[in-house]
Amino acid sequence: MTDTTPTNSLFKTSDRTKSRNAAEKRFRVYGIIAIFIGLFMLLVLASTIVLRGTSAFQQTFITLDVELLESKLDKKGNRNIDDIKKVSTFGYNPILVNAVRGSLEKNGIETSLKKKELSGIISKSAPSQLREYVLADVSRIGQTIEFRFLANGWIDGYLKGRYTRESVANSKFASAEQFDLIDELIKVGVVEKKFNLDFILGADASDQRPEASGIGVAVVGSFYMMLVVLLLSLPLGVAASVYLEEFAKKNLFTDLIEITISNLAAVPSIVFGILGLAVFINYVNLPQSTPLVGGLVLTLMTLPTIIISTRASLKSVPPSIRDAALGIGASKMQMVFHHVLPLAAPGIFTGTIIGMAQALGESAPLLLIGMIGYIATNMPANISEGLLAPNSAMPAQIYEWAKRADPAFVERAWGGIIILLIFLLTMNTLAVVLRRKFERRW
Amino acid sequence: MKDQLNSDREASLSNGMPKITAENVNVYYEEVHALKDVSVKIEQNAVTAFIGPSGCGKSTFLRCLNRMNDTIDICKITGRILLENEDIYDAKVDPVQLRAKVGMVFQKPNPFPKSVYDNIAYGPRIHGLASDKSELDDIVEQSLRRAAIWDEVKDRLDAPGTGLSGGQQQRVCIARAIATSPDVLLMDEPCSALDPIATAQVEELIDELRQNFCVVIVTHSMQQAARVSHRTAFFHLGSLVEFGDTEKIFTNPEDPRTESYITGRIG
Amino acid sequence: MSTYGVLGLLFLIAIFGFFFGRIKALSSADGDIKKLHSLPQFYGLNAVFLAFFPPLLVLVIWTFAQSIFVDERIKRELSPWILAEQKNINLVISEVDRLSDGLKVSVELGSLTYQQISAKTVGLGGIENILNASGVFLTDDIQAPILAAARLKFYMETLGNSFRNWLVIIGSIIGLVWALTQAKLNFRARPRVEQMILVLLAAAATLAIFTSVGIVLSMLFEALRFFGMHPWTDFFFGSTWAPSFSAGSELSILPLLWGTLYISFVALLVAVPIGLYAAIYLSEYASRPVRAFAKPLLEVLAGIPTIVYGLFALTTFGPFLRKFFGDGGFLGVEWMSDSRSVITAGVVMGMMLIPFVSSLSDDIINAVPQSLRDGSYGLGATQSETVRNVILPAALPGIIGAILLAASRAIGETMIVVLGAGAVAKFAGNPLEALTTITTRIVSQLTGDLEFDSAETLVAFALGLTLFTITLGLNVLALYIVRRYREQYE
Structure with a gap:
């Protein structure tokens, strides 16, 4: 039975052993591929989370000097809190528009945008932010105060690359002209992207105001x-x-x-x-x-x-x-x-x-x-x-x-x-x- | 009977060229120096027994002979082991092919959870030793016959191998090992998990196998070594202390350590 | 007295009992601790147990029973009127609740007296002003039957609560007194206290059974109500899922089951080969550092909340697929009209299941004894031959168990399919189309404004019960197989 002829030498790998070893290698490679797919999926998941999520911690802000006009907020001029409460958030819009205009003027920027488009660059939560500020202390009416407002979600999306001038061509929420204006305002430092603590500590907001929502x-x-x-x-x-x-x-x-x-x-x-x-x-x-x-x-x-x-x-x-x-x-x-x-x-x-x-x-x-x-x-x-x-x-x-x-x-x-x-x-x-x-x- | 065995031993010893030659083999498990400078010549058509207290390195050395230690990551081996003048640790040698020539039987019977037939046919199948079904059937039958278990299992070749008794299982494992027609058969304490009757059967089998194979057996039982082997190697603390004719080792050992072990003072 | 007030009083009695029981036991032994059978605090604890837990049990059971009883009574009272006026029962009930709560608040504030309410001297007109004055604002005009029901509810609750409170407090005091009379030299306080602790421990262990029974019963009752309104033959054997809030909904589980199984199949198609090969590589080939690095990282995939996978499917993987298969995609085919599809949800779910399959299989492969590997290597088998011919057949039952567990996971998974699978219930074969699943429909039928009297809502419970039965069956089968497998090698 035993065959000790040189053809049976250990030093010569037989064809069968070669093919068996190839199969062995293939099998091992399958295993490595499986591990790599698993780890690759983890990597994809992790990088997706980081790439898509980190921008949420930054938000676009607009810094404006707001003049709290008595003529709009307290027509009677007697600083009666009940009267001032009657001015709804809607009534604060003109003040915001004025503030934007003022800022543009100060920085020598010209624009053809209308009122609605001007206030549209600011978050819809800005008027209530102003109103709360005024109601907290009515004596503030008449003063000019520097405010940092959230920019509207669309503007924020523009800064984060979510929207381009082309993609908003048919949108009724944002326009290329607004983006032009924002570019100007970025240059003068009125508009900037900053870390937003309110995302971490704040409350959820209605679906009109993504920029104001927090977790x-x-x-x-x-x-x-x-x-x-x-x-x-x-x-x-x-x-x-x-x-x-x-x-x-x-x-x-x-x-x-x-x-x-x-x-x-x-x-x-x-x-x-x-x-x-x-x-x-x-x-x-x-x-x-x-x-x-x-x-x-x-x-x-x-x-x-x-x-x-x-x-x-x-x-x-x-x-x-x-x-x-x-x-x-x-x-x-x-x-x-x-x-x-x-x-x-x-x-x-x-x-x-x-x-x-x-x-x-x-x-x-x-x-x-x-x-x-x-x-x-x-x-x-x-x-x-x-x-x-x-x-x-x-x-x-x-x-x-x-x-x-x-x-x-x-x-x-x-x-x-x-x-x-x-x-x-x-x-x-x-x-x-x-x-x-x-x-x-x- | 005794004379017969002695004359057999003489015959085997005069056979000349050693089957396996180990030269200065050292084995390390990370920091542990498990085998120290072992050199030994193992002959064809003889039964060689490795004895020694547990942890002495005898099993480690046995596993070196068919490179089973390769499957342990931390194990490092130096020195040369020649199988018919070919270094089995040479880079050109494929351990898979080596193990087909140097079969192994283990301490605990370890039949695969398959039928008896598939257990025996496993080796021939992976090595491609049979060209068709009838040839494979032949190999299976021959192997089972040579392992002296054919009569006991021929009617239940399709039954699972795990359902047999311990002694039967071990003989099936031996049959499985010889089915690839190896030159050398390594046995690592093949009877330690068996009862005395099964042990006697397996020992008888070993004596028969000697005629066709070079058998190396590790045992912790000195009586077993004396019963089945022609040559005996005594290992102690990782070193080969003494190697020679079984009779001489047991009756007139040269090294005092061997004597202490044989007489039961260490072990 | 409010429920919290009673609880507080119970606490006070218990604390008092602890100290007093202790003192009394000590004094019965003339202050010599060695003469007492047990340590003094056990006498105190005995008082705590007797004075606190039985009354607490009464308090809890009474409160639940009362709220159920009162609700039923109010419903019975109002049902003729609701039927006659075609009102929405839930709205009416919540109005009654609000009103009776308002009455309670008013009484507490003193703007109404109990006598006024029970004597019905306050009419419809007056009540609103009184409530407004107490800070309770009502939405609609109150109607007479609602006011009557609210009165009844207020009356029953006030009466019930005061009964309950007296019962609880008197019970507590009886317990206290009993414990204090026991607190003497030879009373075996420690065994008694330990016995009571044991009862509490056993009660905690029984909670698992209550939970299971709760799951089954809560779904069963509502499911039975559903089958009372909707033919069960349509549910089990119909072919269409089309809930409509007018009449004539078709609510068959089969299209949902199809979607569920299809998506689970895709998930397993991803998870099983990858997970199994990864497990084989890790347990048979990988060096220790590689294993120590790759195994925990793979298992991270299992620790990520499913909402993350859902969002990934909806906003990243789905759109990615659409770039290839969607309208105007790279391949120029229009096979995918929505980011949500069987593949989207299935593949992402498969990702989640990879570590599940791999770590279970890893355990099972490791349970295969080393001696079998040695036997195979000793015959000259390569590692892959050993894996394929010896290890996998030996581990097969265990691996099948692991796959069944993974399948049960996939079938019961919710967030990934809610976000990634879509809402189309049909028997479609195209894996790039959206399909819906059982869990998705449970969520959609049970969120939003619910009417617990319509088949469209109640069907969710029948779906839940079916889902529970399927997953339970798979789990029991899998656990049985795995246990049998482990016993084989132990």
């Missing part, structure tokens, strides 16, 4: 939701895990609980939304669109994750510790609460943070409990309002923006995603650090 209120909404999730899911999750891991006898009932938990972990999130709508809103009559309901739904969704990770960290505490505690006469409850739980705590917190990060990014259930289609304009004033007043949440706000027609909102949606991801990244890093720092290997 701050939604961040607060998310925060209150996470507060509910934390306060409910941590104690409940730990209690359930302790029971199942340390006390439950193996019987049909505990088996049922185990199976239920592992299945709940894989139930589509939207089903939890349906549950929330049917039970919390329709049945228990909790108020719609509120962080409380959102938090309850997300708690139910997150609990299985937290229970699974908590049980894993309880399991990792070695039996010797338990034996030691029981051996000196501690009751089982004392053993668990004095020894096992403290040792498992880092693992439990890590699992909880990861579960909460998941909940923070979840949007589908929030759609069903009414956290979209709602314009979150007011910061909640206190905790009870934070929990019980309708609000939005980060992912819901992003979805809301993604649905709106104006492309300026798409930019904001991507910007919102950057903020959401910063939160998620922070939470996950915290979890990793916790694990690294406190993880014990027994």
Whole structure:
């Protein structure tokens, strides 16, 4: 059987081996390609987020000297706040137009634009900004004050390259002449693009004013939701895990609980939304669109994750510790609460943070409990309002923006995603650090 | 019987050219120097046993002989191992082809989760040793016969190999290894997971295999080494301490360490 | 007293119980801690448990039961009038709610008295001014039946609440007294307290079951209502999805199921080969540094919220595809009329599922014992031959389980399809066309102004129940397969 003729030399790779090795190489290349596709997709996603989202943090501003004309704002001249309140935001428009004209004159720029087009370069939120300023202190009427207004979304879009003179040729919202004027104003420094803190801290605005909308209120909404999730899911999750891991006898009932938990972990999130709508809103009559309901739904969704990770960290505490505690006469409850739980705590917190990060990014259930289609304009004033007043949440706000027609909102949606991801990244890093720092290997 | 075996041993020893020649083989696992300067000549048509306490490097050395250590990233090997005057660590050598010539049987029976037939046919198939189905059937039958298990499995060739008993599984694994008609058969403690009866069957088989193959066996059982081998190498702490005729090693060892091990003082 | 007030009082009683129970136990032992059966705080905790938790349970259950009972009663009261006047029941109910809340606020502020309300001395005209004065503004003119219902609601709630509050407080005090009489030298406080803690722990564990039951029941009831209004044969076997808010909706799940399965199939077509090859490469070929680098990065894909993928599909990938296949695209074909399509949603969903498939498969491949690899290498098989002929067949059940789990994910995924798949319900084969899915329709039927009495809204619950059943089936099957697989190698 054995064949030791030189044709069988090890130094000569047979044709068959060559083709087998080629197949081997091909297979290996497939693997590398698969990894590269995966990493490439991540790269595409990450660069899309950065490229499309970072511009949301900058906004075009117009700085104007505004003369708060008494003739327009307080015709009677007696500074009676009730009379001044009667001047609607609409009444502030002429003042803005004058301010633009004044600025043009000062800088020696000529224009053929009409009133409406002149005020059109400024955000529609400018008049109410002025009005609030005046109502805060009526003695300001008559003075000339420097204001920084948001530019209209179309102008902002022009500066960010979203619109060109050609693309607005048939638009009724912006015109090439306006863009010409803006070019002039940029040269003299009246119009400039600057970091916009209001995007991060501010409230959402109606779909007429993309430039004025911010994600701050939604961040607060998310925060209150996470507060509910934390306060409910941590104690409940730990209690359930302790029971199942340390006390439950193996019987049909505990088996049922185990199976239920592992299945709940894989139930589509939207089903939890349906549950929330049917039970919390329709049945228990909790108020719609509120962080409380959102938090309850997300708690139910997150609990299985937290229970699974908590049980894993309880399991990792070695039996010797338990034996030691029981051996000196501690009751089982004392053993668990004095020894096992403290040792498992880092693992439990890590699992909880990861579960909460998941909940923070979840949007589908929030759609069903009414956290979209709602314009979150007011910061909640206190905790009870934070929990019980309708609000939005980060992912819901992003979805809301993604649905709106104006492309300026798409930019904001991507910007919102950057903020959401910063939160998620922070939470996950915290979890990793916790694990690294406190993880014990027994 | 004893005379018979002795005369066999004489015959094999006079056979002349060694099948495998190892020269100054060193193996490192990252910082650990696992095998130190091992040189040994392994002969054709004989059973060579590697013995020594666990962790002495005997299995490591065995795995060097068909380059199984290549699959471990951190393993580094220096020195030369010649298979019939060809350095198996030469850049031109494809380990895949080498392993077809140097088969291996492992500590734990490891049949693939396939039928008995597919287990045996696996090697011939990947190496393209059979040109048609009937030739493959032939190889399978021959291999099973030579592994002395044909009668036990011939009626259930389509049954999964994992369903057999431990001893049967190990003999199927041996049949699988000889199905590619290797020159050398390496066995890494082939009986350590088996009961005494199965062990006896496998040992008997080893003695028969010797007629066609160069067999190298690693064992931690000195009795087994004494029973089946003609030549014995004793490893200790990564070094080859002593190598010679089995009879001599067990009756009149030169090195005091060998004696200590044989008499049970170290191990 | 408000609900919060009662809660606060319960807290106070509990705190008092803790300290007093402790003191009482200690004094029964003449201040010598060694004579007590348990540590003094257990006597205190015993009081906390008895005085706090049973009344709390009563409080919660009563509150829920009362709100349901009152709602039903009000609906029954108003239904003849609503039927006669063709009113929208939800609007009427919310008006009643607002009005009765207004009455409550007014009483609290003192601008109305309980007697005035129950004696019905305030008529329709007067009530509005009184409420306005209390800062409650009503939208429409109040009608007599609404005022009557609001009165009834106010009356029932006030009465119910005061009953409840008395019950809770008296219960709490009984518990407290009971615990205090127990707080003596030989009372075995620790085992008792531990028993009660155990009950609480077990209750928390049971929550999972309640959640599941809640999911099933909440959907089941509404789905049954739906089947009461709409023939189930149309839902399961019809061919058209065309909700119309006038009469004659056709609400069949089949076109939605088609879209769901089609998109999930595309997603798996992307995720399974890439994920599986990536897992094989990472577990069999990659050096440790490469693995340590690539594996976590791939898993980042799974940690990104689905809204990000949805937005990516809608605003980046869809338009990108249109540049090729759309009107005036590079290829000069007009196969794609919308950025949203089966491919758009499917491929992006596939991206999301890659790490899901790869890390599950990675685990499963790693569970294949090394001895099988050794056996194959020892016979001279190359790595790829080993993977294809030994490892994959051995890992097949586990991998199938992983793919089933990924499929269940894909079917239940919402945000990507809501943003990327479109709203067209039909049996179309062109992957560049928009199709809709079950989850998309659930969202669209359950957002906006809802009328929980129309089949068009309630159908969402039937859809949800079907979705739940499908994914649950897939999960159970997958978990069963994976568990069997793991047992094989343990």
